[in-house]
């Protein structure tokens with residue numbers, strides 16, 4: 813499990829977006845030995861903890877040359893003050909990330925479109 817601080821550091825504070833999908837935004841991350849793709853799952857998903865854990869268990873077991881490897885994940889909850897009905901309230905901000913090996917050959921979409 814990776815900490816939110818590590819996720820922020822490897823993505824240089826989410827400075828380079830590389831794509832968007834149905835589940836969130838994907839950012840470029842840099843490790844000492846290469847690049848990674850960090851998927852920030854949308855907070856609008858309302859995903860249960862169990863669903864997230866099931867997803868990780870499934871991805872961890874998927875070991876195939878045609879499937880990008882899951883390298884790590886992060887589940888982080890931070891307290892944040894927000895204004896609600898004119899008063900500040902403390903809300904939990906849950907953030908979840910999946911960290912994958914970087915696929916250098918681009919998106920399959922572009923190959924299919926070109927076909």
Ligand SMILES: Nc1ncnc2c1ncn2[C@@H]1O[C@H](COP(=O)(O)OP(=O)(O)OP(=O)(O)O)[C@@H](O)[C@H]1O
Nearest residue numbers: 830831832833834835838849880912913914915919
């Ligand atoms: N491992 C990766 N390496 C390089 N680029 C990636 C990687 N994962 C995602 N991307 C980029 O981010 C984009 C969005 O990816 P994402 O997996 O979120 O969505 P998707 O493939 O459209 O499918 P879905 O949202 O349905 O899972 C991709 O089209 C690709 O450009």
